[in-house]
Amino acid sequence: MSIVFVPKKLRGKAKINQEIIQRLLEENDQLIRCITEYMQKGRxxxxxxxxxxxxxxxxYLATIADASPDSTAPPSEARTPPGGE
Structure with a gap:
């Protein structure tokens, strides 16, 4: 079972921290390896x-990223629009 699965009664109460995000990334790595192995075996x-x-x-990770303030991104008015100025 994925570590992301949270029963409905506990949803919204979990604290997201760097450790949880890292565990998810590691789980995703394992999932990709498993998927690749099965595909190579024709299964x-x-x-x-x-x-x-x-x-x-x-x-889930994308939702966390969208909800988190990004301190490294430049302010939106400083961004160059697509196609130049």
Whole structure:
């Protein structure tokens, strides 16, 4: 079971920290390795459950990233619009 899975009654109460994010990234690495191994063996059907967990983890990490203030990004007015000035 993925470490991201949280029962509905506990959702929204978990504290997100760097350790949890790192564990998710490590889990994603293992999932990708497992998916690759199954694909190389021609067992694509078995990959589906791992792909679903990987997808859920990636969406969860993206949600965290979107909700977190980014202190390294320049202010939006300082960004150059696509196509130049």
């Amino acid at each position: 694509a059907v078995e990959c589906v459950q791992y792909q679903q967990i990987l997808h859920r983890n990636i969406v």
